[in-house]
Amino acid sequence: MRRKIVAGNWKMNGSKDLSEKLVGYVRSEAGSLDNDVEVVIIPPVIYIKDVLEQARNVVSVGVQNVGQWQSGAYTGEVSAEMAKDAGCRYALVGHSERRQLFGETDEQVAEKVALVVSSGLTAIVCVGETLEEREAGQAEAVVAGQVRTGLSSVALGEWHNIVVAYEPVWAIGTGKTATSDDAQAMHAAIRDVLKGMGAPAEEISLLYGGSVKADNAAALFSEPDVDGGLIGGASLVAKEFMSICRSLPAGA
Numbered sequence: 001m002r003r004k005i006v007a008g009n010w011k012m013n014g015s016k017d018l019s020e021k022l023v024g025y026v027r028s029e030a031g032s033l034d035n036d037v038e039v040v041i042i043p044p045v046i047y048i049k050d051v052l053e054q055a056r057n058v059v060s061v062g063v064q065n066v067g068q069w070q071s072g073a074y075t076g077e078v079s080a081e082m083a084k085d086a087g088c089r090y091a092l093v094g095h096s097e098r099r100q101l102f103g104e105t106d107e108q109v110a111e112k113v114a115l116v117v118s119s120g121l122t123a124i125v126c127v128g129e130t131l132e133e134r135e136a137g138q139a140e141a142v143v144a145g146q147v148r149t150g151l152s153s154v155a156l157g158e159w160h161n162i163v164v165a166y167e168p169v170w171a172i173g174t175g176k177t178a179t180s181d182d183a184q185a186m187h188a189a190i191r192d193v194l195k196g197m198g199a200p201a202e203e204i205s206l207l208y209g210g211s212v213k214a215d216n217a218a219a220l221f222s223e224p225d226v227d228g229g230l231i232g233g234a235s236l237v238a239k240e241f242m243s244i245c246r247s248l249p250a251g252a
């Protein structure tokens with residue numbers, strides 16, 4: 001049985017006030033969800049403590065990025081072990097904004113995944129093609145390459161600490177979303193790649209991300225290989241985020 005997850009990536013948004021009000025609301029609603037979904041909030045690192053206080057173990061907490069080193073003279077960086085120590089359960093790795101704005105490569109993703117997994121966190125590894133790559137018919141090949149290299153450091157017994165988020169770059173923050181059929185096709189392709197890597201592919205949760213909103217979540221989440229979502233903008237609006245969490249079918 002795969003974990004069903006809806007994770008809200010706040011990116012560089014939020015405040016102490018939002019941490020208190022939004023997470024307090026999400027916690028109070030999450031207790032009554034009847035679809036076994038694990039709700040995760042991924043705030044800017046400076047608000048992790050505030051979010052954890054409100055989350056009270058009903059809602060899980062993640063970190064948006066970790067450094068590719070264990071510790072040392074890397075001003076401004078936060079390690080996977082620190083995130084674990086602070087109370088996080090998840091770490092995003094390889095978000096397209098990290099790849100595009102900070103030049104993160106698949107090789108760096110692999111190094112970070114190794115550190116995340118060895119620290120005891122679950123890595124949510126983001127993959128996805130650009131519009132040019134999709135239009136050139138390269139979407140599956142690009143995503144397959146990101147999965148193979150980005151997850152090349154995962155050992156056989158570590159796959160239970162891996163979640164993959166398929167986020168087409170052209171759909172992130174744009175209001176455009178993949179059709180349910182396209183999302184399903186890519187998720188099935190990712191599962192095949194994972195199988196080819198010797199991973200227990202049927203047990204690995206695959207999330208869809210890219211302009212998921214309350215009004216398109218149910219269709220995307222009804223697909224057999226879509227196990228939940230990674231939500232950006234809509235995770236900053238408490239009621240909309242909870243409505244997305246409720247859209248996951250029970251027993252899927």
Ligand code: PEP
Nearest residue numbers: 172173209210211232233
């Ligand atoms: C994201 O940041 O991972 C994301 C999917 O953003 P949005 O939902 O705003 O497209």
